[in-house]
Amino acid sequence: MNHTETRYLESKRSLDNRARSLRVRDRLLSALGPDPRIVDLGCGTGTIVSKLLEWGIDAGTYRGIDNDCGVVEFGRAVRPAEFRRAGYTVTEQECGFTVENLSVTYDTGDAMTMLEDMDGIDLLVAQAFADLVPVSTLLSRVESALTPGGLAYLPITFDAGTIFQPDHPADRAVEQAYHAAIDLEPGRDVQAGRHLADACRRRAGDLLAMAGSDWVLRPDGDTYPADEAYFLASILGFVETVLVDSEVAEAEDWIETRREQLAAGELTYVAHQYDLLYQTSQS
Numbered sequence: 001m002n003h004t005e006t007r008y009l010e011s012k013r014s015l016d017n018r019a020r021s022l023r024v025r026d027r028l029l030s031a032l033g034p035d036p037r038i039v040d041l042g043c044g045t046g047t048i049v050s051k052l053l054e055w056g057i058d059a060g061t062y063r064g065i066d067n068d069c070g071v072v073e074f075g076r077a078v079r080p081a082e083f084r085r086a087g088y089t090v091t092e093q094e095c096g097f098t099v100e101n102l103s104v105t106y107d108t109g110d111a112m113t114m115l116e117d118m119d120g121i122d123l124l125v126a127q128a129f130a131d132l133v134p135v136s137t138l139l140s141r142v143e144s145a146l147t148p149g150g151l152a153y154l155p156i157t158f159d160a161g162t163i164f165q166p167d168h169p170a171d172r173a174v175e176q177a178y179h180a181a182i183d184l185e186p187g188r189d190v191q192a193g194r195h196l197a198d199a200c201r202r203r204a205g206d207l208l209a210m211a212g213s214d215w216v217l218r219p220d221g222d223t224y225p226a227d228e229a230y231f232l233a234s235i236l237g238f239v240e241t242v243l244v245d246s247e248v249a250e251a252e253d254w255i256e257t258r259r260e261q262l263a264a265g266e267l268t269y270v271a272h273q274y275d276l277l278y279q280t281s282q283s
């Protein structure tokens with residue numbers, strides 16, 4: 001099991017919970033029918049299931065898919081006990097478990113490939129995933145996998161905003177280098193959020209709701225909530241990897257200063273993101 005990746009995903013949970021738009025969530029709940037068939041693309045450690053339950057989606061089927069077997073194993077191992085502790089009735093099954101009346105499985109695989117063979121899905125969830133894959137391919141496959149009137153809920157979709165505070169003279173150059181590196185990764189688009197919204201508008205279905213869902217990670221006093229200091233250290237690690245190969249002046253000072261500020265509980269980080277809810281046409 002890759003503990004670095006699982007801890008990273010678990011550490012962003014408190015941030016996601018603060019960031020997700022309640023308006024988009026409420027629109028989802030008002031449009032979703034009973035006993036939905038749900039597939040979660042790039043499910044990571046499967047944290048969204050706890051939210052689905054909290055929101056009253058406690059019947060139907062949920063299948064999470066991730067191509068990292070370590071995070072899938074972690075989800076399978078920890079979620080049943082977590083839900084029991086939260087007071088839900090959990091029954092272990094041969095391939096997964098049932099929590100209340102929701103049957104849950106976590107599978108390893110390429111979600112984009114598996115999506116091609118799916119149909120009849122009521123709800124596709126893709127949290128912090130749509131910015132990792134080609135947006136138009138994702139949307140085409142999502143549309144053919146959903147039932148008429150089916151829903152795609154795409155919260156925490158990154159859209160070209162990375163802010164660190166307090167100010168540092170290299171901020172603008174660092175952000176540009178970081179975003180350029182994301183854009184160079186195959187299939188990725190640093191402006192995925194806005195382009196996903198455009199792509200939805202060009203389709204036959206409806207973009208039912210869209211709202212900002214920025215991560216705002218800031219110290220509370222001189223410490224960070226939950227495991228968010230770890231998350232922020234991971235983000236600085238990603239940025240550092242880019243800076244090593246860049247020509248950004250003051251890159252070394254930037255990263256050293258950010259690490260010192262993190263250690264002192266003085267660093268704030270914001271990532272600009274959108275939550276989107278798309279519904280396929282009814283016919």
Ligand SMILES: C[S@@+](CC[C@H](N)C(=O)[O-])C[C@H]1O[C@@H](n2cnc3c(N)ncnc32)[C@H](O)[C@@H]1O
Pocket residue numbers: 009041042043044045046047065066067068071109110111112126127128129132133
């Ligand atoms: C940023 S994480 C989000 C995880 C989860 N949805 C969440 O919000 O906690 C993105 C996840 O997508 C997975 N992933 C990336 N590309 C994938 C693909 N083509 N098929 C399946 N999983 C993929 C990664 O392994 C990672 O766990």
